[in-house]
Amino acid sequence: MGIKWNEIFVGGDPLLVGSQIAIVLTVVAIVVGLTYFKKWGWLWREWLTTVDHKKIGIMYILSGVLMFFRGGIDGLLMKAQTARPEMNFLDAQHYNEIFTTHGVIMILFMAMPFLIGLMNVVVPLQIGARDVAFPQLNALSFWLFFSGAMLFNISFVVGGSPDAGWTSYFPLAGKEFSPGIGNNYYAIALQIAGLGTLMTGINFIVTILKMRAPGMTLMKMPMFTWTTLITSIIIVAAFPIFTVALALMTFDRLYGTHFFTLSSGGSDMLWANLFWLWGHPEVYIVILPAFGIFSEVIATFSRKTLFGYTSMVVSIVGIAFLSMIVWVHHFYTMDAGPAVNSFFSITTMLIAVPTGVKIFNWLFTMRKGRIQFTTAMLWALAFVPNFVIGGVTGVMLAMAAADYQYHNTLFLVAHFHYVLIPGVVFAVFAGLYYWWPKMFGFMLNEKLGKYHFWLFVIGFNVTFMPMFFLGLKGAVRRAYTYSAESGFAPLFLVSAIGSIILAIGFAVFCYNIYWSFRYAKRNVSHDPWDARTLEWMTASPVQFYNFAVVPEVKQLDAFWHMKKRGETLTLKESDIKKIHMPSNSGLPFYMAVVFGITGFFLVFEAHIAAAVAAIGIVIGLVIRSFDYNDGYYVSVDEIKRTERTWRNVEGGTENHVG
Amino acid sequence: MEHKSKYPVSHVVGFFFSLILTFVAVFVALKMNVSYTIVMWIIGSLAVVQAGLQLFMFMHVTEGEDGKTNVINMAYAVFVAIVIVAGSIWVLTSGHAAH
Structure with a gap:
């Protein structure tokens, strides 16, 4: 069927052979383990076919942890290669592949699933809903994302990784200059994962607009829900641009069209333009939910309502608006003319205004608050100064004239790591420590959490602070080595040492998950942090129908005020009615499999095989359109039984651990 | 846009304005002695205005x-x-x- 089998398995390099062996062994271990413990049925019923937003969220988060590991190893390899001048640890080609996969994986397969996972777990609970608006679509979103992520991840051992940078600029990414199949992975895997993300965006807009508890007007929504709503709107606006750009790229690479080529009337800069039309809003897609997480954490642990709620809402809407009109600042050096560069300099600098408003709101929330230094709060506190460094260097880069000096240096690399790591990764960690008891019914160990925090934050600064100075001295990004005469060596070495500290911090986090899973106390209260929003009103871990009776919301921080009125745990059994819930479905998982197979054949340009596999996609769509399963009802008896278990165990809201 | 009266005022107004806009477009295209580009700009703008008008008057978007x-x-x-x-x-x- 036109597959070049000799091209499929990449061999030779000991690193790659080692990875191939490790992957095979891991797969064997998983299969043997599942069979030995007789867990296949459990896996299928409880996870692979689930439409429960909480379980889907947990699967997203698990994928995020795995991908953080993969992207982190990529990062460490790069740091090892540049630790000393003229190192021969990685060759130029291997280095190109690694910085490409590092970028793609960290943004699209680490940051996105972590945040979408937290959105999935938390948002329906925060608005008092029983699930998202389209539960089966939600499962499909996850499985398409997972399918795309796995397809992308196998590239380095099957066929070769993409190697044109995470931005995949043409003409380099085109067939003329990258004839191998590596960049096909980029075009096709991201397309499949992007479909899932787009569906998530639609799902959350409808969920938040239509499924809020009675009384919760838009201006009484928790801040994380607000940021999720605005994020979803940006997703729906921006992701189709990427879909189209990737489709054109696929046509160029697979079918010989000339959208982005240098010859035959193509425009290589059109790719850069379309990529960043999506790519810049994408940055705000990952940063806005993170802002929401910090808002919740800071309000909870300062024991105060969020300062300047209205200005927060106006700021996120303003950021969403501006995020659509700043994309050219990624390629000022394309030299698009003074009017264009000036316009985009100004809009870019304007973004600092609503962001600054938010920073001050968080500071004023803490002012005169009774701050509790929990691990979650520590991440939020560390976020503020670190993110400000990222933001201020961003304003430096925003000036088009100055950018000609900074462009494509490590100064830029340091800048966006200072924005994305404090902005997204710190937020994800804060969110995980904060919402972990709600997801699993036990807390992550606070002491290990603090080791994780200090190692990670110190490691992060030691890794990336030197890169600002390296960049100012002229060290370019994406260069696999440098000469001893350049004088870069000491700072590169410091940066490499920092990356080891960073990695140890992440290892402590993984150990913390393991330790807490094994040994942490299981009888945590449903409200261990004495928090403010509705998700803390129901059991930990949350019962599958979320709320026995949907709460009525009277003001912002609804749960906090309910606790003050002493009405949280009073549940009249006469109020309980049967609950309608969606049924599980294996269809989303099936779709992920057929999309994955189709994508794999397309990557290898086996067009007939791909067309045959694509029939499987159509069959899935047909089955779905004849699906008349409208869900089922949970009986009042079952609800009463479930509610008695957790309400009796705890008793009162005074029972907190924090 | 709650209308108490039974007489469909907005439909009539919308219809009337749609007619005017259409005839203006016809007039510009056939009778005015200006360049092709200007004609396209004018009738294009008129089309956008009419589409907006119909959304509000006939399709009741608000x-x-x-x-x-x-x-x-x-x-x-x-x-x-x-x-x-x-x-x-x-x-x-x-x-x-x-x-």
Whole structure:
């Protein structure tokens, strides 16, 4: 069927052979383990076919942890290669592949699933809903994302990784200059994962607009829900641009069209333009939910309502608006003319205004608050100064004239790591420590959490602070080595040492998950942090129908005020009615499999095989359109039984651990 | 836009204005002695105005429980479309990039 089998398995390099062996062994271990413990049925019923937003969220988060590991190893390899001048640890080609996969994986397969996972777990609970608006679509979103992520991840051992940078600029990414199949992975895997993300965006807009508890007007929504709503709107606006750009790229690479080529009337800069039309809003897609997480954490642990709620809402809407009109600042050096560069300099600098408003709101929330230094709060506190460094260097880069000096240096690399790591990764960690008891019914160990925090934050600064100075001295990004005469060596070495500290911090986090899973106390209260929003009103871990009776919301921080009125745990059994819930479905998982197979054949340009596999996609769509399963009802008896278990165990809201 | 009277005022007004806009377009295209580009600009603008008019007068976008959402959606869609299309053209045809 036109597959070049000799091209499929990449061999030779000991690193790659080692990875191939490790992957095979891991797969064997998983299969043997599942069979030995007789867990296949459990896996299928409880996870692979689930439409429960909480379980889907947990699967997203698990994928995020795995991908953080993969992207982190990529990062460490790069740091090892540049630790000393003229190192021969990685060759130029291997280095190109690694910085490409590092970028793609960290943004699209680490940051996105972590945040979408937290959105999935938390948002329906925060608005008092029983699930998202389209539960089966939600499962499909996850499985398409997972399918795309796995397809992308196998590239380095099957066929070769993409190697044109995470931005995949043409003409380099085109067939003329990258004839191998590596960049096909980029075009096709991201397309499949992007479909899932787009569906998530639609799902959350409808969920938040239509499924809020009675009384919760838009201006009484928790801040994380607000940021999720605005994020979803940006997703729906921006992701189709990427879909189209990737489709054109696929046509160029697979079918010989000339959208982005240098010859035959193509425009290589059109790719850069379309990529960043999506790519810049994408940055705000990952940063806005993170802002929401910090808002919740800071309000909870300062024991105060969020300062300047209205200005927060106006700021996120303003950021969403501006995020659509700043994309050219990624390629000022394309030299698009003074009017264009000036316009985009100004809009870019304007973004600092609503962001600054938010920073001050968080500071004023803490002012005169009774701050509790929990691990979650520590991440939020560390976020503020670190993110400000990222933001201020961003304003430096925003000036088009100055950018000609900074462009494509490590100064830029340091800048966006200072924005994305404090902005997204710190937020994800804060969110995980904060919402972990709600997801699993036990807390992550606070002491290990603090080791994780200090190692990670110190490691992060030691890794990336030197890169600002390296960049100012002229060290370019994406260069696999440098000469001893350049004088870069000491700072590169410091940066490499920092990356080891960073990695140890992440290892402590993984150990913390393991330790807490094994040994942490299981009888945590449903409200261990004495928090403010509705998700803390129901059991930990949350019962599958979320709320026995949907709460009525009277003001912002609804749960906090309910606790003050002493009405949280009073549940009249006469109020309980049967609950309608969606049924599980294996269809989303099936779709992920057929999309994955189709994508794999397309990557290898086996067009007939791909067309045959694509029939499987159509069959899935047909089955779905004849699906008349409208869900089922949970009986009042079952609800009463479930509610008695957790309400009796705890008793009162005074029972907190924090 | 709650109308108490049974007489469909907005439909009649909408119909009347649609007729005027259409005849103006016909007049510009057939009778005015200006260049092709100007004619296209004028009748294009008239078409956009008429589409907007019909959305409000005939399709009642502002009415019903989703009225406000509809208007925000359409305004946002127009904004995004202009940014993507006009923005890309502006960026790619100015300065050295185009040459």
